[in-house]
Amino acid sequence: MSSDTITEPATRTAGHAEELKVVPTRHYARWAAGAAVVVLVAQFAHGLVTNPVWEWGVFSDYVLSETIVQAVWVTLQLTAYATVLGFLLGTVLAFMRLSRSPVLSTVAWTYIWVFRSIPMIVQLVFWFNLSALYKELGVGIPFGPVFWSVDSNTLIGTIGAAVIGLTLHQAAYAAEIVRGGVIAVDQGQLEAAAALGIPRLRQIRRIVLPQAMRAILPTAGNEIIGLLKGTSVVYVMSIGELFYQAQVIYGRNGRVIPLLLVATAWYVVLTSLLSVAQYYVERRYARGADRTPPPTPLQRARRFVTSLTKESA
Amino acid sequence: MSAVMVDVHGVHKSFGPLEVLRGVDLQVRAGEVTVVLGPSGAGKSTLLRTINHLEKVSRGWVSIDGELIGYRRSGNKLHELREREILKQRTNIGFVFQNFNLFPHLTVLHNLVEAPVSARRRPRKEAEETARRLLDRVGLADKADAYPRQLSGGQQQRVAIARALALEPKVLLFDEPTSALDPELVGEVLDVIKDLARTGTTMIVVTHEIGFAREVADTVVFMDAGVVVEQGPPSAVLDAPRHERTRAFLSKVL
Numbered sequence: 001m002s003s004d005t006i007t008e009p010a011t012r013t014a015g016h017a018e019e020l021k022v023v024p025t026r027h028y029a030r031w032a033a034g035a036a037v038v039v040l041v042a043q044f045a046h047g048l049v050t051n052p053v054w055e056w057g058v059f060s061d062y063v064l065s066e067t068i069v070q071a072v073w074v075t076l077q078l079t080a081y082a083t084v085l086g087f088l089l090g091t092v093l094a095f096m097r098l099s100r101s102p103v104l105s106t107v108a109w110t111y112i113w114v115f116r117s118i119p120m121i122v123q124l125v126f127w128f129n130l131s132a133l134y135k136e137l138g139v140g141i142p143f144g145p146v147f148w149s150v151d152s153n154t155l156i157g158t159i160g161a162a163v164i165g166l167t168l169h170q171a172a173y174a175a176e177i178v179r180g181g182v183i184a185v186d187q188g189q190l191e192a193a194a195a196l197g198i199p200r201l202r203q204i205r206r207i208v209l210p211q212a213m214r215a216i217l218p219t220a221g222n223e224i225i226g227l228l229k230g231t232s233v234v235y236v237m238s239i240g241e242l243f244y245q246a247q248v249i250y251g252r253n254g255r256v257i258p259l260l261l262v263a264t265a266w267y268v269v270l271t272s273l274l275s276v277a278q279y280y281v282e283r284r285y286a287r288g289a290d291r292t293p294p295p296t297p298l299q300r301a302r303r304f305v306t307s308l309t310k311e312s313a
Numbered sequence: 314m315s316a317v318m319v320d321v322h323g324v325h326k327s328f329g330p331l332e333v334l335r336g337v338d339l340q341v342r343a344g345e346v347t348v349v350l351g352p353s354g355a356g357k358s359t360l361l362r363t364i365n366h367l368e369k370v371s372r373g374w375v376s377i378d379g380e381l382i383g384y385r386r387s388g389n390k391l392h393e394l395r396e397r398e399i400l401k402q403r404t405n406i407g408f409v410f411q412n413f414n415l416f417p418h419l420t421v422l423h424n425l426v427e428a429p430v431s432a433r434r435r436p437r438k439e440a441e442e443t444a445r446r447l448l449d450r451v452g453l454a455d456k457a458d459a460y461p462r463q464l465s466g467g468q469q470q471r472v473a474i475a476r477a478l479a480l481e482p483k484v485l486l487f488d489e490p491t492s493a494l495d496p497e498l499v500g501e502v503l504d505v506i507k508d509l510a511r512t513g514t515t516m517i518v519v520t521h522e523i524g525f526a527r528e529v530a531d532t533v534v535f536m537d538a539g540v541v542v543e544q545g546p547p548s549a550v551l552d553a554p555r556h557e558r559t560r561a562f563l564s565k566v567l
Contacts (some may be wrong), residue, residue, distance in 0.1 A: 192414035195365055195481065196428035197404035200384065200396060210418045288418045288460035 016115055058258035061076040062249065063265060071245035073264050078159075078231040078241060082166035083224050090174025091169065095180055095204070115172035121233045123169055130235050162234040167288065170227055177219045181212030213285040221278035225271050244247075318343040318515045319364065319484055323373035328357055330392040333359045334485075335539035336373070341484070341532070348526040351536035352562055354508040358411075360536070361486050364517070365406040366399050377405060378483050391464055402550065404432050407477030409493050413469045415461040420567040421472050422457040425479045433480060440479070447475040451505050467498030471505050478509075486511065487518040526549055535559045 048054060062068055070284065096108035115123070126133070130152050138149030156164060185208050193203040232243035240248075241265050250259040295303065318424040319341040326334040333356045341347045349357045349529065362368040364375050375382045383399055384391040416424050425444035429435040437441075448454050451471040453464075461469055470490055477485055477518065491499040503525050505523070510516065510529045520526065526533050526547055533550040535542045537558050543550055554560045 007429040116374060179405070186414075188410060188412055188417065191367060192410060193406075194400065195367060195403055195406075195410075196476070197402075197432040198428055199400060199401040202443045206431070207416055207425040211416075285418070288420075288462060290462075 010045060028081070029281075031056035037109070053257050054261060055255060055258040059261050062259060067245055067249065068262060068266070071240055072243045072270070074239065075231050075241040076161060076264075076270070078234065079224070079228045080124065080168060082170050082227055082231070085163070085167040086170025086227075087174045087178070088218070090176075091178045092181060093171060093175035094178035097175065098182060112172045112175055115168055118169075120165070120169045121236060124165040124234060124237060127165040128158070130156065130161060142156075143209075146167045158237055158239055162231075162237055162239055166227065166231065166234070170223070173223055174220070174289070177216055177223065180219070181214075181216035182208055184215040184301075185211045198219045208287060208309045214282075214289065217278065217282045217285060221274070221282075225274055228270055228274065229267055314344040317341070318345075318378055319517065321364065321373075321374045322375070324360070324363055324370050324375065325372035326356070326363055326368060326370050333539055334363070334370075335538075339534060339541060339544075341515060343515050344517065345530060345531040346510045346516045346529050347515065347532045348530035349519045349532060349534045349536060350523070350526060350562070351542075354538075355536040356539040357536055358423070358488050361408075361488050361517065361519055363486075364486060365403050365408055367408075369393075372402055377399055377402075382406075400432065401538070404428070404480045404487070405483045407480060407482035409470070409473050409477050409485065409487045409490050411489040413466075413473045413493070414474055415469055415476070417461050421453070421464070422456050424461065424472060425476050428476070429479050444475070444479055445482045447478050448472075450478075450508075451475045452501075465498060466494045466501070467501045470494065474502075474505055474509075484515040484517065487516065487520070489519055489521070491522060493522065521566065523551065523563070535562065536561070542565070 081159035093108045093111060096104040097112070099105050099108075099268065134152050136149045137152045138146035140148070189207055189211065190203065193207045198207065231241055234241060235244035235247060246259045246263040250256045280296070318338050319339070321337055321339040324334050324337045334353065335355070335356075337360055339347070339360070349360070359368060363370050364377075364382065366375075369383065373383065380402070381391075382402055383394055385394055386392075401429070405537050415421075419427065422441065422444055425447060426437065426440045426462065429440040429443065430437055445454065445457060448457055451474060453468060453471055453475070455473070456464060456468065464472065470493075474485075474490075490506065491502050494502065499522070503522065506518065507529055508527075518525075518530075530547050531562070532544055533547045534544040535550055535554070535556075535558075542556050542558050543554065549555075550559065551563065554563060
């Protein structure tokens, strides 16, 4: 059949295709909703600036004050310790749960069950009162003589109790996150590593975990950000972290709102930094997953600038 | 005649109530190529996986170059080896998977270097030199720094073959190496395997490529329902099969 016998498309009869104008659909409801939201946001912003209750002057007095900066440092330390130790313990627990040994997997399962069941604040208060539970901690033969012991309060102290509490809590969640990542790795990868005779620990470290990281990172990022803000509950132990110090200051001067704003601002800044870090770490572990990795925002910005300078030249 | 390299003796394998291998005997001499044919579900892949102990046998034994795989014999008892010892034995047995199973997060070069460095304790530099030589041999010298997903299926399988060769194994096992490939990519992989055959590598190849079997195999083994139905030189098994089941299979695939 030759081409000229094919029925002409409708556009031909209406005129030449290049003369036809495309009229996009008009989304009236969408525009109205957009306008309403803009008004609300503007109102809120206006309130932030003009409402005297926020007391921006007090805010700027305190936001970079020594007490607050030191408190931020404590918050960061608590977060860092609990993250590192929590994920280390969590990884061990994850592999215990995946182990073929029923003892190991049951113990891991029970740990996760217990520590996910106890509210973090309850657990923290338990650790704070550890000396009531165990007056001394020692090393010796199980159920037998003790060779070395120390008063439990001297050993751990308040910060120690907070770190232990946060870590144990975090480990239970981290264990499930890591386990989720590990079981997401294709079984064929382990078979290939086993067929090549790669030692077991090396299989985990070099083959399984780097691939599991892709599934672990988004949820782990969530957890770490949650933990950063979650450290505020240790105020119950009178540890001088950000929220506690903000409270101490407004307890003294009565400027509640601006000092809550100070704490909020710092939490937002720290969370933003963590989010940026998460983006780059995720990118690193995506190596090999995409044929051509997308440019980073920075690279994109640079390209945009060079394209502008080229155009103007 | 050269010595027996792979000796499979009365191997049974069950998965629960399902008996996949029901007494398989197979001998492969050093430097020979054995091609295993048979319908799917015949137990070909399972047989291959018992040879490097990826699957534990239920009964019988496998030895490579006179060394029992996965067990140590003392008197009438077979003691199962520790995982570490089994891993060490596997470095003598190269395995090429249907789905390549390259490590996607490592570059091609690092895929080849990983096992020699960690399992054989080769110096990294020496392992990299060997790796580059092997990549050259499979025609992929320029892909050393690429990631596996940037390669075509045929190229990935050639990398997988080079990775298996990097350990200088005594025997190479191929589990349907071309089944996951587009038809036009099958040739480049078979060419690499043919080249290995010419240089006297001991190989067992599970495949559906009858033409390849005819051209390369010293021995063709036909399996069905967990047993070896017949084996012999390609001219005998492929052109004058003695068993009805072999004839029926060949009439379907040829």
